[in-house]
Amino acid sequence: MxxxxxxxxxxxxxxxxxxxxxxxxxxxxxxxxxxxxxxxxxxxxxxxxxxxxxxxxxxxxxxxxxxxxxxxxAQASKKYYLITAVSITGIKSKRLIKTPKSVIAISRYFPKKFKQSYDFQQVHMMYPKINQKCYSWVTIEVSARCEHAATELALEQLDYWRGIFNIFFNRNYTRTSFGKPAPINKITKYPYHSLHMENGDKASPFYWFDPNFSYEASSLDVFKSYESAKSFYIKLSSDIEGCGSRNFFTEILNRYCVSLDTANMNSSFLAMWSLLESLTFTGKENYDVTIARTLILFKDKFHLRLELDILRMKRNMAIHNGQQFEEAEKYAYLLMNIIHEYLFFLVGAISKSNSIEQLKSALDLPPDRAKLLKARQELGDEIEKLDLLESLIKIDG
Incomplete structure (x- = not known):
């Protein structure tokens, strides 16, 4: 050709x-x-x-x-609006959420400005089984140079918000499914995304879709819990902004959403392990580093080490042998809840560190009071030797 x-x-x-x-x-x-x-x-x-x-x-x-x-x-940015939906109900009035780079509006009603240009027929043809009553409409306002950048940014910012809200609803939760499981995330995305200009017209003849969409996704009624989830979002988002690593945590939250949007529990489990490697800055080091840096946070290190060793074994079995395992859902939840606690810990740890390299070195120290006291004494002795040398002779340079 x-x-x-x-x-x-x-x-x-x-x-x-x-x-x-x-x-x-x-x-x-x-x-x-x-x-x-x-x-x-x-x-x-x-x-x-x-x-x-x-x-x-x-x-x-x-x-x-x-x-x-x-x-x-060199192109100037302009406003774009991405229209999609999320799997929540119980929103009685329009809610506004500010993310680092967008303003998100959530409503039970479709936004009037974009009604004439939105292709409802195309959505129905592509997803005939979808139940719109299980979703609330979402409008994401962003500034970008082109429609492609606008869509990427809007979906990134949606998953930043969705990631934190899902952590609130997923935390300390587990389940055992009989039959085909639903995605772990309580708040999933609508499968169809349409981009529009400020005047309401479509910004592009194209549409964007969610490859992880599952009809098994359930709807979450947030009538009683929305305000608590919002307070959690504001606090964690503020802490992320304050630690100076917004881009890092935006990527983490986006990966968290993608990992738990699928109904394939093996995929969720493997993606969760990869996320833990990123949170522990494992890089090209071996899994012992991942486990050791994870253990630093928890008191019951013996029990958690056993869990992490089993999770590592299951991960290797799935990767190297291509095997699926029945307990994937249980292990995905176990790993997810470890990740929640480590993510909270890491936000605070980064804010107290001069650099990621310093933090990595600190996490690699032995979490044993006697060993740390001995190391501190040895360091004090070395500092005393340096002070003595400087008091005895003049140091060149």
């Missing part, structure tokens, strides 16, 4: 071309403000332009990528 592109005269043999684009995308370091869809467009335009100019070599393509990226970043 021959691959062509509108507005360019060159053509490529498709054999291997998609792989080339994929590898090039991984090698190019784009600014974090450039969304994935724009990255793809920039790469395509740079390659075809280089081919038209008979300059199909890395240096020229690289310069074109940087030029196109700079053009994109």
């Amino acid at each position: 021959i691959v062509t592109k509108k507005s360019f005269k060159s053509a490529f043999n498709s054999k291997g071309f998609d792989n080339y684009l994929m590898l090039l995308k991984e090698l190019v370091r784009f600014d974090s403000e450039v969304p994935d869809a724009v990255k793809e467009q920039i790469l395509h335009d740079a390659i075809w332009h280089a081919a038209d100019m008979e300059q199909l070599q890395s240096g020229y393509i690289g310069s074109q990528i940087k030029r196109l990226e700079a053009d994109y970043l």
Whole structure:
């Protein structure tokens, strides 16, 4: 097959071309403000332009990528509104939530401004079994350079809020399902997302959908619990802002949501373990580091170590042997509740640390009072030696 592109005269043999684009995308370091869809467009335009100019070599393509990226970043931001829904009921009046980069409005009624341009028929055709009474409508206001950036940002901010609210409702909870389980998250996303301009018109002919959507998701009545959940959200969000690691925790909360939105408990369990590795800054170190840094927080270290060793064994079995296991739901809940406590601990720990490296070193110290006292005494002796040396001689430099 021959691959062509509108507005360019060159053509490529498709054999291997998609792989080339994929590898090039991984090698190019784009600014974090450039969304994935724009990255793809920039790469395509740079390659075809280089081919038209008979300059199909890395240096020229690289310069074109940087030029196109700079053009994109120079664009002014404008307001966009993403229309979706979440699986809660009991909202008697419109609720406003502020996240770091958006304003979210939740209502039992569809927002009037966007009613004429929203494609209700398309939603019904794609998801005929969906029960709208199980959802509340959500409008997410963001500022972005383009529709792709707006959608990415809106969904990111929705999952920031949803992550904290789900922690409130998921915390210290467990269950055993008979038959196909529902997703663990109490608040799940509507499967269809539509982007609009400030005047109500659609911002794009495209729509976005949730690949993790499950009809097994249940609806949560928040009539009596919303205010408590909101207070929890405000407190944790404020603590995250105060610790100076907003981007880190935004990614953690987004991954938390994705992990627990699926009805596949094996997937939830594996994603939860990966999340624990990120929270403990394990990186390329082995699982002993993950377990040791997790244990630092808990008093009953003997019992928790046994649990974590079993969880690690189950994780390895699922990864290396591709095996599914019946207890996945139970283990996912067990791991989730460990993650909740560690996340709260980490927000405070980061705020007290000078750097992540300092915190990692502190977490690797032995959580034993006698050993820490001995280390403190040895350090004091070394400091005394340094003070003595400086008092005896003049130190050059």
